[in-house]
Every structure is written in C-alpha cells, then in structure tokens.
Amino acid sequence: MSQLTLENIAALAELAKIEITETEKEGFLKDINGILGHVSMIQNFSTKDDTPLYHFHSVARSDKSQERNFDHSVIMDNVRDKSADGYVEVHKVIKK
Amino acid sequence: MTKTFTDISEIRSVEDAVFCFTHNIFTPVQLVEFYLKNITEKNQELNVYLEVFADEARAAAVEAAERYKNGTARRLEGVPIAIKDCLLVQGKTATAGSKMIENFTAAYDATAVRLLKEFGAIILGRTNMDEFALGGSGENSAYGPTKNPISTDRVPGGTSSGSAAAVAAEMCLFALGTDTGGSVRQPGSFCGVCGFKPSYGGVSRNGLIAAASSLDTVGVLAHDVDTVKTVYEILGKEDVLDGTSIPLSVREEKSKTPFKKKIAYPKAYIESEGVNKEVKENFYATLEKMSSLGYEVVPVEIPTLDYALSAYYIINTAEVSTNLSRFDGLRFGGGDIGEFKGYEELYKKTRGKFFGKEVKRRIMLGSYVLSHGYYDAYYGKATLLRSALRSGFEKIFKEFSIILTPTAPTTAFEFNAQKTPLEMYLEDIFTVPANLIGIPGISVPTGFDSLGLPFGVQALADFGCDEHVFLFARDVAQK
Numbered sequence: 095m096s097q098l099t100l101e102n103i104a105a106l107a108e109l110a111k112i113e114i115t116e117t118e119k120e121g122f123l124k125d126i127n128g129i130l131g132h133v134s135m136i137q138n139f140s141t142k143d144d145t146p147l148y149h150f151h152s153v154a155r156s157d158k159s160q161e162r163n164f165d166h167s168v169i170m171d172n173v174r175d176k177s178a179d180g181y182v183e184v185h186k187v188i189k190k
Numbered sequence: 191m192t193k194t195f196t197d198i199s200e201i202r203s204v205e206d207a208v209f210c211f212t213h214n215i216f217t218p219v220q221l222v223e224f225y226l227k228n229i230t231e232k233n234q235e236l237n238v239y240l241e242v243f244a245d246e247a248r249a250a251a252v253e254a255a256e257r258y259k260n261g262t263a264r265r266l267e268g269v270p271i272a273i274k275d276c277l278l279v280q281g282k283t284a285t286a287g288s289k290m291i292e293n294f295t296a297a298y299d300a301t302a303v304r305l306l307k308e309f310g311a312i313i314l315g316r317t318n319m320d321e322f323a324l325g326g327s328g329e330n331s332a333y334g335p336t337k338n339p340i341s342t343d344r345v346p347g348g349t350s351s352g353s354a355a356a357v358a359a360e361m362c363l364f365a366l367g368t369d370t371g372g373s374v375r376q377p378g379s380f381c382g383v384c385g386f387k388p389s390y391g392g393v394s395r396n397g398l399i400a401a402a403s404s405l406d407t408v409g410v411l412a413h414d415v416d417t418v419k420t421v422y423e424i425l426g427k428e429d430v431l432d433g434t435s436i437p438l439s440v441r442e443e444k445s446k447t448p449f450k451k452k453i454a455y456p457k458a459y460i461e462s463e464g465v466n467k468e469v470k471e472n473f474y475a476t477l478e479k480m481s482s483l484g485y486e487v488v489p490v491e492i493p494t495l496d497y498a499l500s501a502y503y504i505i506n507t508a509e510v511s512t513n514l515s516r517f518d519g520l521r522f523g524g525g526d527i528g529e530f531k532g533y534e535e536l537y538k539k540t541r542g543k544f545f546g547k548e549v550k551r552r553i554m555l556g557s558y559v560l561s562h563g564y565y566d567a568y569y570g571k572a573t574l575l576r577s578a579l580r581s582g583f584e585k586i587f588k589e590f591s592i593i594l595t596p597t598a599p600t601t602a603f604e605f606n607a608q609k610t611p612l613e614m615y616l617e618d619i620f621t622v623p624a625n626l627i628g629i630p631g632i633s634v635p636t637g638f639d640s641l642g643l644p645f646g647v648q649a650l651a652d653f654g655c656d657e658h659v660f661l662f663a664r665d666v667a668q669k
Contacts, residue, residue, distance in 0.1 A: 113542030
C-alpha cells in the first residue's frame with residue numbers, strides 16, 4: 095500500500111470539509127499513514143462466505159402523524175440566534 | 191438478603207439501596223447527599239462530571255422517600271445514577287465531550303434515560319467522555335481528561351471515562367455509558383467495575399448522539415452484575431423510535447437458548463504481541479477458576495479475528511465521517527468563527543475550530559476509505575470481513591455459551607504515554623469484535639496487577655443471549 099502525501103491529506107481535508115493548518119497537515123500525514131499501514135491488511139482478506147450480515151425485517155410504519163410533538167419554545171431552546179418573531183436566525187450563506 | 195449495613199458506603203448495588211430504603215436503614219436523601227459529598231470532594235481533581243444536577247437530585251430524593259413511605263416505590267426508586275454526556279436528558283446540555291455543541295440543550299429524553307426516570311432513578315449529572323465517543327482513554331474530551339480514581343496518574347479508559355470513574359469513585363451507584371468498540375467494557379476494566387455492552391439493538395439508541403450507527407450501543411457500568419442485570423431488564427425493550435431495535439419476538443426466542451457451562455477462548459489471539467504478561471497470567475488464572483467451578487474450558491481458533499481491528503477502524507471511521515458531516519455551523523453546532531465567505535468556508539472553519547484532533551483524524555480516514563477508488567478495497571472488504579467474523583463466532587456459539595478474553599491487552603496506562611494513534615487503536619483488539627457482529631459482552635473485574643491496577647476479563651455470548659453473560663459474570667465474581 096503506497097503512503098499518502100501532503101497533497102493527499104489536503105485533498106482529504108477538502109473532502110471532509112475541515113480547515114487544517116500546514117502544521118496539522120504534517121501531523122495528520124504521519125498519523126494516517128501509520129493507521130492505513132495497519133488497516134490496509136484487510137485487502138489480504140478473502141472469503142467465499144456470502145452469508146448476509148443482517149436479518150432484515152421491515153420497520154416501515156404507516157404514513158400517519160407521530161405522537162411526539164414539541165412545543166415551539168422547546169425547539170427554540172436549542173437555537174443560538176432567534177429573531178424577535180420566533181424564527182431561527184442563521185448565517186447568511188446564500189448569494190443573491 | 192442478610193447483609194447488614196453500618197455505613198452508607200456499603201451500598202454498592204441496586205439491591206442494597208432498595209433494601210436500605212425499604213427497611214429505613216438509610217434514606218434516598220442520605221444516599222444522594224453521600225454521592226454529592228463525594229462529588230464535591232473529588233470532582234475538581236478527577237473531572238468525572240461535566241455538570242451536576244444537585245438541586246433536582248435532592249428534590250427527587252425527597253419524592254423517592256415519600257414513595258417508600260406510601261408504598262408506591264418503583265424498581266429503581268431513589269437510586270442515584272450518572273449519564274454519559276452523549277445521551278440526551280431533557281432540558282439539559284449535552285455536549286458529547288465536544289466544543290462543537292457546547293450549548294446544545296436536549297429537547298427530549300433519550301429512551302434509555304426516560305425508562306430509568308420512569309422507574310425512579312435519580313440523575314446526579316452528566317459525565318465526561320472522549321469527544322463524540324472517539325478515543326479509548328478519556329484523554330480526548332474537549333473539557334479536559336478524566337482521571338482514574340484507582341490511580342490518578344493513569345487513564346480511566348474511554349470513551350465512557352466519566353461514567354466508569356463515577357462508579358469506581360463512589361460518585362453514583364451505576365452509570366449509563368455507550369460502547370461502540372469497547373467504550374463501556376474497557377473503562378470498566380481499567381477502573382475495576384463491571385461494564386456491560388448489550389446485543390446491538392438491545393437498548394434503544396433513540397436520543398443517543400450517534401458515533402458509528404451500526405456499532406453503537408448503550409451500556410451499563412456498576413459494581414456488580416446483579417445491578418447490571420436489573421438495569422438491563424428495564425432498558426432492554428423494543429422501541430419504535432429505533433429502527434434497529436430488536437423485536438420482542440426475537441428477544442423472546444433468543445432468551446430460550448440454554449446456558450451451557452462451556453467456555454471457548456481464542457488462544458492464538460490472546461497470545462498476540464502487545465498483550466501484557468500480567469494480563470495474560472490473570473486471564474489464565476480466571477480460566478482455571480472457572481474450571482474449578484465446573485466449566486469446560488477449550489481453546490479455539492478464530493482466524494478472521496486477525497482482521498477484526500482493521501475492519502473495525504475502517505467501518506467506524508466511515509460511519510463517523512458520515513454522522514459528523516451534519517456539523518456545519520449552520521444547521522448544527524459551531525459558534526463564533528469570525529469572518530467567512532459563503533457556506534463552504536463556514537463549514538470548513540467551523541469544523542476546523544470546534545472539532546478536536548482525534549475527531550478530525552477519524553473523519554478524514556473515513557472519507558478516505560469511502561472515496562472513489564478505495565471504497566471496495568477498504569470499506570467493501572471490511573463489510574465482507576464482518577459477515578465472515580459473524581459466521582465464525584456463530585459456529586463456536588453452537589457448542590459454547592461463552593467466549594472469554596481479557597478485556598484489554600493492558601491495565602490502565604499512564605497519561606501522555608506517547609502512544610501513536612495506531613498504538614491506541616491496538617488497545618481495542620479484544621473489544622471490537624463484539625461491536626462488529628452485534629453480540630453482548632461484559633467486563634468483570636478479576637483482581638489487581640503488581641501496581642494495584644485492576645484487571646478485567648471479557649465474556650461474550652451469542653446475539654440476544656445477554657442473560658448468558660450475566661450468569662457467567664455471577665460465577666466469575668464468586669470468591
């Protein structure tokens with residue numbers, strides 16, 4: 095298994111949507127290469143066993159309103175920024 | 191019961207507490223005050239509780255005392271407990287040990303929490319944990335590490351670090367934790383208490399902040415197995431709010447499986463490099479003890495075990511990367527990140543600032559093993575291994591009721607032991623198989639090493655046969 099490079103780590107951080115510093119990049123490179131060095135042994139595993147892992151049963155329910163209800167005030171307890179008229183306020187991220 | 195109680199600290203089980211309350215030996219108020227006193231004295235140093243609900247606990251204790259007076263006491267009436275900070279308690283903060291959701295207020299009780307409340311348990315507070323249940327030592331909390339009460343220069347284990355330490359330090363009677371790869375069993379072992387992981391789907395995950403959804407379970411930490419069993423009787427119920435909850439019919443069917451006094455142990459795996467010499471000696475001594483108690487003890491081979499740790503860290507990181515993708519600073523989590531331009535930057539800066547190192551590492555690893563070109567080689571293979579591992583264990587459970595291993599390859603290690611992430615992951619070799627295949631397991635304390643640190647052995651049973659690990663654990667605990 096070939097080792098990752100700093101570029102690969104940058105690409106992973108991009109995929110994971112995490113902003114990391116150059117120093118962090120070096121650290122993660124070392125860590126992740128160490129871990130991948132071990133877990134890549136899974137590629138040597140092969141089996142003819144195709145037993146399904148799970149016993150499936152349907153948990154689909156009827157399309158009716160659930161019993162659980164939450165008061166507006168209870169939901170809003172969780173909200174960092176609220177408008178005066180009871181709306182959730184979030185950062186503006188949509189461009190005009 | 192014929193136990194006598196002269197000091198309140200002798201209350202070590204639910205049975206003890208209920209007996210004392212029923213016979214007016216001690217009151218619920220006294221027991222709550224006993225734990226609150228211990229918390230006041232020890233929490234600053236040990237960092238077990240992130241928040242203590244002292245006023246509510248005291249009020250609940252008064253109500254509990256009333257119920258014993260008028261004969262309406264419920265099964266866990268007046269029993270003071272602790273809840274790991276990733277299980278929602280209505281109206282209370284839940285941080286999952288992270289700064290990402292530092293001020294999150296739970297709008298509802300997790301099913302497990304609701305059930306404990308319904309049976310009269312008193313919640314003393316929320317306990318510290320490794321961030322988003324990722325780690326294995328108690329060193330990865332954004333709110334500082336928890337210390338092992340047995341030896342404060344040592345880790346308590348993780349990720350249910352606070353819950354295990356709370357029981358060990360007499361800061362509650364029992365605690366809820368969560369076990370995704372050993373996070374109840376291993377801290378149980380390191381802190382010298384019982385740590386139980388139920389069958390996957392045994393306890394509802396409704397209201398549990400998810401780490402890895404196919405691996406997560408809600409578990410119990412206590413001094414004794416009878417307390418664990420009593421709690422599981424209450425929690426182990428089908429829940430419509432959890433689609434993976436084991437149906438009642440399956441529970442009933444599986445409970446008919448007879449218990450055989452036959453133990454299998456994967457000898458070659460236990461002889462792995464990295465398993466501490468004293469841990470091995472203690473394990474073999476336990477096997478001898480079980481023999482003398484009439485158990486048949488047989489070494490077995492489970493070749494697929496060699497791949498279990500790799501499969502685990504592939505599946506865990508993959509599922510974690512997905513579950514944690516929701517934290518974007520807009521819909522979930524975050525805080526002040528200063529200036530930013532657009533959603534992408536908000537997303538990346540939020541996660542860069544508010545996630546800890548281990549969390550970032552796992553998300554990136556998970557992204558890698560799920561990415562185009564690598565998915566089959568890593569995630570695909572890991573899933574195949576899961577099925578094969580399950581088949582291998584099922585074959586053994588046809589003949590044996592218990593598979594036994596040490597809980598961890600070492601006893602509690604020192605803080606800042608300079609372990610690489612890989613070395614940390616290798617501590618999980620004995621616990622991850624149970625999560626991969628959904629079987630129940632319990633860690634039982636089996637003595638102390640030459641430094642006075644606790645040993646633990648782990649008993650595993652077939653899916654749905656949680657009762658078997660309780661039966662076994664009771665026998666192990668015999669003097």
